[in-house]
Amino acid sequence: MFRKEKQMPPDAGLSEMVTLIAPTSGWQIANFSELKQYRDLFFFMVWREIKVLYAQTIMGFSWAILQPLVQIVIFTIVFGKVAKVSTDGYPYMLFSTIAIIPWTYISQAMSQSSMSLVSGQSMLGKIYFPRLIFPVTPVLARLVDFAISLVVVLAVAIYYKVMPTWNLLFFPLFFGMMICIPLSVGLWLSAMAIRFRDVKHAMPFVIRMLIYSAPIVYSASSIPGKYRFLYSLNPIVGVIEGFRACLLGTPIPWTYIFPGMITCTIMLLGGALYFKRMERIFVDVI
Structure with missing residues (x-):
C-alpha cells in the first residue's frame, strides 16, 4: 500500500498541491475507505468482470442457474437416492x-479473487490505484450470479x-458472512499468489476438499458431538446452517454460527493486514 501526502510545490506562484505517493512501513490494515475515492474505477472494474463472465456465450446468464441446478440434481441422485444421506427429515433436493447456491458463490468468488492480482498484472505497474480493487471485484461481481440462482431456491421452496x-430477518447477517469468506481468503491468497504461483494449482484441489468440510451434502447433526466445536470453526458451516434455518424456519443453530463468525472476522482482519504488508512488493515481484 502507498500513502499519499499533500505538499506545496517549490514554485510559490503555483496554487496547486503536489501529491507525493510513497510506500508505507510496518503493519497496517488495508484502507477499504480508499475504494470510495476511486469508486468510478471500482464500478467499471466490477461491471467489466460481470460482462466478461458471459461474453460471447449463447446461454448468457442462464449459466448462473444451469451450473448449480446440474449439481443439485447429481447430489440428489447420488447422496439422496443411492447413499440415502440423512437430511433431518427434509427432502434431499x-x-x-439451500446449501449449494451459497456454496457455488463462495467457491467461484474465492477462486477468482485469489488469482485476481495475477490476472490483472498488466495494470499493476502502470498507474496508481488501490490494489484492493482486484480481490474485491470478483467477490462483488459474482453476486449477480448468486441473485439469479436464487430463482432455483425459490422454485424448489414453492414446489x-x-x-x-x-x-x-437474520438473512442479511448470513449473507454478509457469505461475502466475507471469499473476500478474506482472496486477500490472503491473492497476495500470496504474486510470489508463490503454487496457489493457482492448489486452488482447484482446495475447492474440491472444502465442499466436504461443510454440511452441503450431509447434515451437520451427523457430526459427533465432541467434534462439533472444531467443526463449527469453519465459517462455511455457519453460512450453510444459517441459510437453512432462515429458509426452512428451523431454530437458528448459533453454536455452529458464532465460532465461524469469529474465524471469519480473524481471517478478514488478518487478510487485510497481510495484503497491505505485501502490497509494496507487488510490482517488483510480478
Whole structure:
C-alpha cells in the first residue's frame, strides 16, 4: 500500500498541491475507505468482470442457474437416492439446494479473487490505484450470479410448499458472512499468489476438499458431538446452517454460527493486514 501526502510545490506562484505517493512501513490494515475515492474505477472494474463472465456465450446468464441446478440434481441422485444421506427429515433436493447456491458463490468468488492480482498484472505497474480493487471485484461481481440462482431456491421452496418465517430477518447477517469468506481468503491468497504461483494449482484441489468440510451434502447433526466445536470453526458451516434455518424456519443453530463468525472476522482482519504488508512488493515481484 502507498500513502499519499499533500505538499506545496517549490514554485510559490503555483496554487496547486503536489501529491507525493510513497510506500508505507510496518503493519497496517488495508484502507477499504480508499475504494470510495476511486469508486468510478471500482464500478467499471466490477461491471467489466460481470460482462466478461458471459461474453460471447449463447446461454448468457442462464449459466448462473444451469451450473448449480446440474449439481443439485447429481447430489440428489447420488447422496439422496443411492447413499440415502440423512437430511433431518427434509427432502434431499430442498436440503441440498439451500446449501449449494451459497456454496457455488463462495467457491467461484474465492477462486477468482485469489488469482485476481495475477490476472490483472498488466495494470499493476502502470498507474496508481488501490490494489484492493482486484480481490474485491470478483467477490462483488459474482453476486449477480448468486441473485439469479436464487430463482432455483425459490422454485424448489414453492414446489415443497415452504412458507417464510421470521427467521428471514437474520438473512442479511448470513449473507454478509457469505461475502466475507471469499473476500478474506482472496486477500490472503491473492497476495500470496504474486510470489508463490503454487496457489493457482492448489486452488482447484482446495475447492474440491472444502465442499466436504461443510454440511452441503450431509447434515451437520451427523457430526459427533465432541467434534462439533472444531467443526463449527469453519465459517462455511455457519453460512450453510444459517441459510437453512432462515429458509426452512428451523431454530437458528448459533453454536455452529458464532465460532465461524469469529474465524471469519480473524481471517478478514488478518487478510487485510497481510495484503497491505505485501502490497509494496507487488510490482517488483510480478
